[in-house]
Amino acid sequence: MLEAxxxxxxxxxxxxxxxxxxxxxxxxxxxxxAHRRGSPAALxxxxxxKFYPDPGSMTVAHRTCGMCHPSHPYRLERACPL
Ligand code: HEC
Ligand code: HEC
Numbered sequence: 001m002l003e004a005x006x007x008x009x010x011x012x013x014x015x016x017x018x019x020x021x022x023x024x025x026x027x028x029x030x031x032x033x034a035h036r037r038g039s040p041a042a043l044x045x046x047x048x049x050k051f052y053p054d055p056g057s058m059t060v061a062h063r064t065c066g067m068c069h070p071s072h073p074y075r076l077e078r079a080c081p082l
Pocket of ligand 1: 016017018019022054056
């Protein structure tokens, strides 16, 4: 999974791959710039549309984990309460 994330991140200017799940601005040198609203345009078309502090949130999982694991958001939404 790490290899897939790094390869995808590299395509968007972030060889560590953080942008794949968190969105934001690759190459930024300050926290404010890195976390400003928005993501690389080509990524925003399929994945994170802006900086997500918690990429696992049900509100955005289809744009993060769900890019590679389409059934993951589906299962999250249908999890039974304990
Ligand atoms: C596979 C998707 C994914 C990738 C890639 C990813 N993260 Fe995360 N990150 C998450 C998720 C999901 C959470 C929320 C975890 C939680 O709430 O327990 C998170 C949380 C965080 C947090 C908050 C931790 C806290 O305790 O509040 C930081 C900081 C962070 N990530 C930094 C990074 C950095 C830096 C990178 C790149 C090296 C990165 N992440 C790559 C999914 C990812
Ligand atoms: C860039 C694509 C990508 C993203 C984004 C991604 N994954 Fe993965 N994930 C993979 C790949 C590739 C594997 C390895 C699949 C395999 O070995 O068959 C994997 C494996 C896994 C596995 C192990 C599954 C198993 O059957 O052993 C889990 C659990 C998982 N990912 C959860 C997540 C979660 C949760 C997120 C979001 C926070 C996430 N993944 C985001 C690509 C990704």
